[in-house]
Amino acid sequence: MQAIISHYNYWIYILLMMIGLYAMLAKNNLIKKVIGMSIFQTAIIVFYVSISAKEHASIPIIAHGHGHGAVEAAIDVAHYANPLPHVLMLTAIVVSVGTLGVALAICLGIYRRYNSLEEDEIQEQLQ
Amino acid sequence: MIWQLDLSVLTLIVICAFATIMVKDLLSAAIIFGAYSFLMCLLWTEMGAVDVAFTEASVGAGVSTVLFIAAVYQTSRTVKPRKSGRGLAKIFALLATLLTGLVLLIAEADFPGFADLSSPASLHVSPYYITQTLHDTNVPNMVTSVLADYRGYDTMLETVVIFTAGLAVIAILRRYKKDQPFTPPEPYILSKGYPDTIIRFVARQLVPFIQLFALYVVAHGHHSPGGGFQGGVILGASFILLAISYDFKTVLGIMNEKWNVLLGNLGVLIYAGIGFLCLGLGANFLDYSILSKVLPATDRVMARSHGMLGIEIGVAIAVMAIVISIYLNVVSRGKYDKGL
Amino acid sequence: MTAVVILLTLAGLIFFSATTIGILRFPDFYSRMHAAGKGDTLSSLFMLLALVLYNFHEINLGNLLVAMKILLIVVFIFMASPTATHAITDAGYESGVKPWTKKPEEESP
Incomplete structure (x- = not known):
């Protein structure tokens, strides 16, 4: 049971990555490929955030009283989750909406030109 | 973190991911992808990453879904079945995916356990950030x-x-x-x-x-x-x-x-x-x-x-x-x- | 206080399960939307009220602020959730989803 708990997150991240990769490789529809790309991105975010978690840890905001310098007690490192992966992933999520916008824009551009989003139909027209 | 919640939410996430890939209607795929993002948001709250969860709730479950729906609205809604003769490509894609998964799984055996206090990521600079941020910047x-x-x-x-x-x-x-x-x-x-x-x-x-x-x-x-x-x-x-x-x-x-x-x-x-x-x-x-x-x-x-x-x-x-x-x-x- | 919190949470859970069963078991689009819209809104109210009470182990400024914020969430859910249900149902009506009737020839799955 302990082994399952301590590795479950990583297994799921691998599984999500495989789902995303398969969708990007094998799906015929371009929008499905974009969804696969988004799933791939979230898989990596799952991996990073799983690294940052700590047993019995709180959220990375220091509980302090009101007013400046109300709390000067020693801060226990084990009491707060690791904030660094959170920062990296926070920006990664916002960048992912940028890449999603560009990907969908390219899809729409392809649709405007070939009037189809299916990979094989586009390849037929290209030949 | 609460591991019971962790396990159940992760299982639901995998089901949602499968459904998003498998469903034939692209509008449904977009909506299921929104649900997937929302479950991700729950997962991150549960792991203590509240800022990431907030970003995911506003970006992933909100704006991404709207962008998908807008793109589907402007193109075609249904996925056409693939013409014959591409079965081999599918098998190759499956093989490549399984190979990648296998490599990752082998690498995964060396990872520190989930929520391990002494995992390498939590030892290098992050203790400095945690202990000094209030002292350096007065930002909790x-x-x-x-x-x-x-x-x-x-x-x-x-x-x-x-x-x-x-x-x-x-x-x-x-x-x-x-x-x-x-x-x-x-x-x-x-x-x-x-x-x-x-x-x-x-x-x-x-x-x-x-x-x-x-x-x-x-x-x-x-x-x-x-x-x-x-x-x-x-x-x-x-x-x-x-x-x-x-x-x-x-x-x-x-x-x-x-x-x-x-x-x-x-x-x-x-x-x-x-x-x-x-x-x-x-x-x-x-x-x-x-x-x-x-x-x-x-x-x-x-x-x-x-x-x-x-x-x-x-x-x-x-x-x-x-x-x-x-x-x-x-x-x-x-x-x-x-x-x- | 704890008893009231447990009672409210249980009430919320019951309504949430009723909503879920309704979405799964009702025969057509409109009745499913009806279950989703009403059940969700009410059970969110119960759950959030339970959270407000759970938070009040002592009364000070911070707790009052948190309670105010949760109550504001209730207000916005009560505005937004029925509107969203209305929007979806209206879109379904306009695009011609047939309501379910008891006549056997129009039975839908």
């Missing part, structure tokens, strides 16, 4: 202080990436000449044209509150989850709500294309400008403590806090403008005539 939310101060370069270039993405969408999609008028594709009879009074009224009542909340999120990011990215996305989402419930033209009247690009520029400029101001005052780039020379009645610690607020405002302006710009371009196929 470590994520904000690492985002905007300790790793300010990183965040500045992320903002530039988002700005570049916005420009790329405009460059790919925007068409100035009026070609054939827009006709919705076959499976849609979305609206017969008359506006729905209930939706319009409620949306009009909600938009000011959403914007006020977004400003609160930006300003209160030092003490609670939130910050420039989340606030900017929520501000953008309020305009998207207006564009959906009202008309495309209404939003264009408030935020036209020129303003969008200008505000995107302005946001990046505020961020870089604060960096150069620090440089001009004789400190390193983005070293806000030197701002105590120009800001009245602040010591070096509070100057770092105020500098962070300044760049968060810049980030919020840039992200808001770019989110609106991407939505307007995708939903009208770059013609700016008619939207959802």
